[in-house]
Amino acid sequence: MLDVTDEKAVAACASQIVSDLGAVDLAVFNAGVWHPMSASKYDMAKAKDSLTVNVTGVINALDPVMRTMIARGAGHIAIVASVAGYRGLPKGAAYAPTKAALISLAESLYADLRLKGVKMTIVNPGFVATPMTSVNTFPMPFIVTESQAVDAIMAGLKRGGFEIVFPMRMALMMKTLRLLPYRIFFWATGKISAREPPAP
Numbered sequence: 215m216l217d218v219t220d221e222k223a224v225a226a227c228a229s230q231i232v233s234d235l236g237a238v239d240l241a242v243f244n245a246g247v248w249h250p251m252s253a254s255k256y257d258m259a260k261a262k263d264s265l266t267v268n269v270t271g272v273i274n275a276l277d278p279v280m281r282t283m284i285a286r287g288a289g290h291i292a293i294v295a296s297v298a299g300y301r302g303l304p305k306g307a308a309y310a311p312t313k314a315a316l317i318s319l320a321e322s323l324y325a326d327l328r329l330k331g332v333k334m335t336i337v338n339p340g341f342v343a344t345p346m347t348s349v350n351t352f353p354m355p356f357i358v359t360e361s362q363a364v365d366a367i368m369a370g371l372k373r374g375g376f377e378i379v380f381p382m383r384m385a386l387m388m389k390t391l392r393l394l395p396y397r398i399f400f401w402a403t404g405k406i407s408a409r410e411p412p413a414p
């Protein structure tokens with residue numbers, strides 16, 4: 215199994231794929247970890263693990279793949295972030311910053327890559343029922359199945375726009391949250407944080 219945090223192994227894998235199969239038309243960077251974490255249970259090792267897998271892992275793969283795509287003036291890169299990257303949310307202290315970084319990374323590269331003939335897409339799912347979310351004990355509004363997520367991602371990749379975000383109701387809720395001024399936003403997130411039982 216390839217560990218995306220191993221820079222050399224990822225670079226070797228990327229060149230092996232090109233030599234075995236030819237140029238990459240579409241690369242989807244999907245590996246990620248979720249460590250739910252509030253301030254009272256902050257765990258530095260897990261926070262660093264989130265950063266290493268979710269951000270450094272993508273950068274490790276992005277570098278060799280993007281170079282070859284730019285060189286041939288074609289290709290499509292999709293990075294899986296999350297609507298959790300829109301704003302800092304309770305329990306998201308380790309995860310949300312990594313997804314915000316990926317959204318910013320994709321936005322930063324988009325225009326430049328487009329001029330070079332390479333497409334960039336950011337995938338921002340809401341809750342999807344996978345092993346990742348099976349640990350969650352809190353309500354997960356509008357959660358979708360894996361196959362619904364796959365359908366939404368495949369349809370979005372075919373459309374070829376910058377952002378794939380689903381399901382629609384979660385997208386609307388999270389995009390609205392993004393517009394709230396801090397006073398109202400922290401009033402709302404404070405209600406969610408207050409539900410957490412005190413640390414033992």
Ligand SMILES: NC(=O)c1ccc[n+]([C@@H]2O[C@H](COP(=O)([O-])OP(=O)(O)OC[C@H]3O[C@@H](n4cnc5c(N)ncnc54)[C@H](OP(=O)(O)O)[C@@H]3O)[C@@H](O)[C@H]2O)c1
Pocket residue numbers: 215216217218219244245246247248267271294295296297338339340341342343344345346347
């Ligand atoms: N589920 C959701 O509600 C949700 C919502 C928004 C965004 N996302 C994002 O969607 C992506 C997929 O998540 P998922 O829900 O399918 O979670 P998952 O079932 O836990 O799958 C995570 C995947 O990442 C791989 N991975 C983790 N660390 C890795 C590493 N160091 N090197 C290589 N692969 C590694 C895992 O491989 P192994 O199984 O071999 O460990 C697994 O295939 C993640 O980026 C996640 O943040 C998920």
